[in-house]
Amino acid sequence: MTATTQQPRQNGQEQLLTPGEVAALFRVDPKTVTRWATAGRIGSIRTPGGHRRFRESEVRALLAELTNDVNRAI
Amino acid sequence: MTATTQQPRQNGQEQLLTPGEVAALFRVDPKTVTRWATAGRIGSIRTPGGHRRFRESEVRALLAELTNDVNRAI
DNA sequence: ACAAATTCGGGTAATTTGGGGC
């Protein structure tokens, strides 16, 4: 992905990430991220054009699980 | 004035958002919001100078409609 | 009236989508 310029944050809004950005964080193909969304493993917001956006907080939480090698059982 | 500065609402008028503010909510380019308006996917109002403004209630409703959460009981 | 930021337009790259098959 070409490093798209990050939008300056605005009023306590939820920061959203593109499929390419999430894919880069997990080191997977963007399509894999799409599959996670389709499978309901991660929440997503659609643009009116159909493109997906992901909540940064949710993505960070998933990343933390992988980093700590946690085995669910919440 | 930066995009984050906004006048508080005074009367019962509908709050209007700029293309940049709507773009931030969906994490897209402001020009993309313009295309949505041109394509009729979202309603818009024009200033006398030709700049577009969007109804906040309509934008919020659209955002909520296109949101897919994971663990969310409606 | 001046300055800074934003939003016009158009055009051209880059990304995303969905399906299908390995």
Add this chain to the structure above:
DNA sequence: TTTGTCCAAATTACCCGAATTT
């Protein structure tokens, strides 16, 4: 079962100069 890749079509991002907004 999960992931990566190929494909065509659709959507979005970045470029410019000029006009508008605040």
